[in-house]
Amino acid sequence: MDVEVDSSEGVPEEAGRRRRVHGMLKLYYGLNEEGKAPEQPLSLDPCDINGPHFDPELYLNKLRRECSLAELMDQETCMVKQIRSLDSDMQTLVYENYNKFISATDTIRKMKNDFKKMEDEMDCLSTNMEAITDFSARISGTLQDQHAQITKLSGVHTLLRKLQFLFELPARLNKCLELQAYTQAVNSHRRARCVLHQYSHLPSFKGIQDDCHAIMDKLAQELRQKFRDGGTSAKDLSECVELLLQLDEPAEELCDKFLSHAWSRLESDLQGLEAEIRPYPVASAVKDASACRSLSTAAAAGSPTDKSPKSSFLPSPTSNTDILEFIDRGCNEFVSSLCLVITSYQELFINHAQTGELASKNIPQMANGKLHVFVDDLAARYFSLVERRIQEEKGVGDNSLLVRALDRFHRRLQAVAKLLPGSTVPNKGTEIVIRAATERVKQYLSALQSFYMDSLTDVRQALATPRLSVAGASVAGGGSHLGSMASSRDAPTSLPELLSSLSASILNQIKSVLASVHLFTAKDITFSNKPYFKGEFCSQGVRESLVVSFIKFVCQSSRQFCESAGDKGGSTPPALLLLLSRLCLDYETSTISYILTLTDEQFLVQHHSPVTPVTTLCAEAREAAQKLLNHYVKVQGLIISQMLRKSVETRDWVNTIEPRNVRAVMKRVVEDTTSIDVQVGLLYEEGVRKAHSSDSSKRTFSVYSSSRQQARYAASYTPSAPMDTNLLSNIHKLFSERIDIFSSVEFNKVSVMTGIIKISLKTFLECVRLRTFGRYGLQQIQVDCHYLQMYLWRFVSDENLVHFLLDEIVGSCAHRCLDPAPMEQSVIEVICERG
Amino acid sequence: MEDDAPVIYGLEFQARALTAQTAETDAIRFLVGTQSLKFDNQIHIIDFDDENNIINKNVLLHQAGEIWHIGASPADKAVLTTCYNRTSDSRVVSCAAVWRMPSDWETGSHESPDDSAHNPQTLELLCHLDDSAHGNAACVLWEPMGDGKRVISLADNHALLWDLQESSTQAKVSSTATLEGKGQLKFTSGKWSPHHNCSQLATANDTAIRGWDLRTMSQIYCIENAHGQLVRDLDFNPNRQYYLASCGDDCKVKFWDVRNVQEPVKTLEEHSHWVWSVRYNHSHDQLVLTASSDSRLILSNMVSISSEPFGHLVDDDELSEGEDNHQEDKSKEPLKDSVVSTYEEHEDSVYAAEWSSADPWLFASLSYDGRLVINRVPRALKYRILL
16 A cells, blocks of 8 residues: 555645545554554544444444434435445545556566667777777877977077067167156066176177166166156155165165155245244234145245245234144144155165165165154254244143143154154153143243232232222312222222132132143143153142242242331332231131142142142241231331321420320321221231220229329439439339330231330330420320320230330330429320310 | 359439440440439449459539430540530520540549549530531531541531540531431431541431541432431441441341442341440451340341451461361351340340440440440350450
8 A cells, every 4th residue: 555655646736635535545544644553542442433443333333322313314324425435536546556557567668678779889989989099199199299399489489579578678668768657667677687687798688788778877867857856746756766776776875865855845844834933923814824824835845935925925923823733734744744754764765675685785774774863853853943832832821722732742743653663752752842841830830920919919909999089089079080980999998808809819820720730631631641741740840830839939929028118118008918918827727738739639749759848838828927917017006106206206395385185196096006906807816815904994094193103203203312213113124024016926916906006105105205395295295195095905915015105105204304293184084085 | 154244233314325435445434424304414434343343433423414425535535525405494405515524533433432422523514516507416426546636516417527626625617518308307326437547427317328428528328218217326347448237216237338228238137126226346347236225235246247257367377277177177167147145134225335445345235224234245256256
């Protein structure tokens, strides 16, 4: 059956039906498609009609038991139908197989006949081949001689062709020359050169060689000419050089020529740059600037002669192109062409020569040496130009421009460094950057300094303004516009506001300067990672010579205020002294350390070299503050002293009238002292007083006058004792501390006021001692002193000081009095209270 | 080397005027003039016995008025000048006069020292240095190292050169110089230069110092604003002819080279109140004495601007010959200007200080309360200068 199934597959058109039939047969015979054992669940049931263990008896019994008659009838018809169709299928299969078997037998029989015929033909072929081999051997034997001859002939032909090339060479070279196909000419000549050289003893070849030489000389000449002209592009030029090298031109000479040519081109670049540095004028900003740029680039490319007219037709002197533009131009023109020159030069003379026969002649070394000298020379000139340009960069407005320019400058030089590893150029470039940076720092310092001085001038003006407005008001009608001016800018005139605005603006300025300087060390700047910019620039440059120097300058200029003003009549307003003193004190307490911390943080300074410590600066600031405050006390004391002195010196004290009032000058003294007190109070804290300052002025004064003073007068009345000097006073002095008049004061209001009052009263005392008084003169002084006593005690730290000094004044006055009759204390009080 | 303690002498009256007796070169002697409006004023002659540290005093009466300035003749020990205030009819007038001490004041005092206070002798008036046209004498200056025949008095804005004739009994104005200018100008003090054949005078008025040529009586230099405030006193360096010291109310002492008056050569700021007097030592000009109303007296060693800035040159030579190198190096150390010492014996303003004319290492100072203190240069410094 398997065979039948296999053979049935040969017919494709009935495949569908067959397969089905085949499947059913297979089912019938209990085979699955692989021909393996039938599936167990189907096979075990004896009632399965398709199963292998089908038991017809069992099946029949089962049917009979289970089904009704009708069902049995149906079953029966169905069964019959199936049996029939199976029978017919079987018949068909048998028939088909039989047919196939017949046709196969036919085919085999036919093949048997065909093979027999083929055998005969093969035999015939082998005999024929034998005959052919035989013939062929014979023919080749006969043709041997002729073949050798032909080979020889073809050899001769080649030689003749070569000779022809040689003979035609001069003409060809001439033609090449005409057509300017130099490369071809050189190639041709090179090919022929060896042969010509070898056979030069033959006259004909000699002639050719001479001709060629002549032509090649001409060619070389032309090449050289072309080379010299310099109008050609760099590529042409390098081609030229290559050819000349191949023509055995001396390499050194070529190097020189090449370089000198490059020199002239670079030179024109440099001249273009130089022309820009010269303070030549740009008439109408952008247009002319671009015009001149195009012009100068043209000049750079071509002849340098058209530079002279350029400076003539741009007459008005204004600013140059900005530095970034300048450096850009320098980079784009000079540095890039320099790089180009270096590359082509290296390509031509060094890399090329290293491979060829030129290497043996030490040419690369020689060429390299020349190149270094050349680059160094040019770079030096370029650098000098750049430096000149940088030096012109005086304005400190926008530092980023300079930094960017320097960065670009430095970055472009790295290209040179890469091309020319041993060169000193990049180092020099870095040096220039460093110099520019330090110069910039210096400029910032001076800018800060001038800013500081300007701010002081502003403060001075602001301090003068209220006085101005008062003057304007007093002039009234005439000074109307003056008054309006004063009112328009009377904004921050109070001292604390001025102080805070001054210190804030200085601090802002420092911050902005630091920010500007910080650009030098920004990460994206190429030179910022140089060791100089990491270390020394931060510590020495920024911290020391910028920040520290500025703080020192502030202190120093403050001290100068004390010195110059003292001698030349107090040109500095006292309020400014006070303000500066407070500023310096603030610096000492906080600002200095803040600024330095800020600097250190911004610049991440690692101090390799010793730097000025904060404490030194603070000490300096404190010293300046102290000096300023002392000077303030001195100046204010002096102003009051001057009033007192004049009032004592100009009066005739012997012939004065009986006192009815406190003298106006005393009121003025008290007024001025009060206003100074207010002024100082705006900037300085109150300070400490001696404990008993709450006493009323009256009580202490009455003690002072009634007991001590009366006793003193009593002593001087007794004619029996010619002791003019006062014992009590001396005893008092013995036990009281020595008073330093112009001494250092503390940083508080009370101390300052004490200093001023001390100076004033001591002056009063000394002046009184130089005069002679009449009775009423003494009384007037008594009244005045009482008045001062009433008002001054509250300003000082130790009111005993005021008592003591006033005591001395009245005492001295009594001594200097021709008729010492003191006034009644009650009268004095009445007069003073009335005043 | 313990320094001797200062010697203090108290006057009964207040006093401002002090001078050394210039013509006396053996005994240490000072003259003090008192100021009293109520009693007769006196001139105290203070003799200092250096060996025993004892003061001897003699008192002469000066009845004309309170003494503001006193000057001793360089030629005659007995002759002196005073400027004094006289009050009459409730008017105060400043006058100047030449006086002679009574010839026997010295012997008298020795015989009865106790009586001298009670019965003092009176000064003998030689002549008045007053001109009806020029009043208010501020000070009288003797010609330095002269023959005692010429004096200058400064009165208001006039400088008067007097010739004393007939053994000083007659005074005649030989020439005058007048300070012209705005306002009421007034000379406050002056000094006759010992250099240039005594032909120059320096005066102070307000804040300016002026130099005068006495031959033509014309101004030769002027230091405007020499001090911030009033100039109180002047002194010439005895050895360097162009050097001048000044002091004033700005608490400063300044040293000037009169050939360049723009800037002082040196400035001292040691005092805490007005400086009333400045005096060069007569032989060692690095030693400068200043007196101030802060009750202090300060002795400074101004080596750098002295005539011997590198120490004693002659002594250097001697050292190099004999002594070893070590000591030589020591002596050549650059000397620095410094305050030698501050004297605080006074309780009141010190208005005058003077070097003794006999002993270059000794000086006196006078405070307003009448205390005269005699001090010496510290021995250590003295030996350093001498050796």
